[in-house]
Amino acid sequence: MRIRVLTLFPELIMETVQTSILGRALEAGLLDVRAVNIRDYAFNKHHKVDDYPYGGGAGMLMQAEPVYLAYEAASKDLNKNTRVIYTTPQGKTFDQKMAAEFAREEDLVILCGHYEGIDERLLEEIVTDHVSIGDYVLTGGELPALIMIDAIARLIPGVLHNAESADTETFENNLLEYPQYSRPEVWHDKKVPDVLLSGHHENVEKWRHEQSVRRTLAARPDLFERYLSEK
Ligand code: 6GU
16 A cells, blocks of 8 residues: 655654554565655745734634645655545544555555644645544644554554454443453462363453443443444
8 A cells, every 4th residue: 555644843743653563564564655745846935834824713724735845755655546535633533444454455645744734725636535533632734644544454454463453342242351361370469360270261252342332331332332233
């Protein structure tokens, strides 16, 4: 999959995706991420890309033209009709289902929002999906872009090795994961639950399911409702 990120902080994007599992996927050619610096497409000598909003009000807006030029340069080698995701707290909330949908695309463009936003005409012209990562406000769209890239990339076949892919259950069956334990059997006076040492596979499964239900009910009553209605 080819991903192009339109951003004011390309180093932040590239350094992060070159780390750990995503870095390995880049090396393996399963993923091709390029960050394009919007500032490189400013048309003034100070590389300024923001301006005051018409009608007044607090804050600055990203201007349409430098973003458009960055988009044109970034998407030159991509398929036509590639989806363009705009990171904004005004968007639809990102979830596992959306990650799976984006993971089926060949190419993606992600536009990182900044300041108080971007000129609406640019958004109308190039953006296909307005996406938020949750109900809180961040200083910019780079961290949301990285979160989405991570969630999408791990769904691309070959990106995760077998031992890493165990946790796909969460959010697929609408239950949170059960607690897990490794050696030693006793740590800080806490013992691993007996059932996990019993070798009784059926009892282990029953215990894990109970734990999942208990945890989901306590932390995510909304998810538990979905579990009940979809099971
Ligand atoms: Cl996508 N961008 C910004 N700036 N803030 C956010 C967000 C996105 N999602 C939640 N808060």
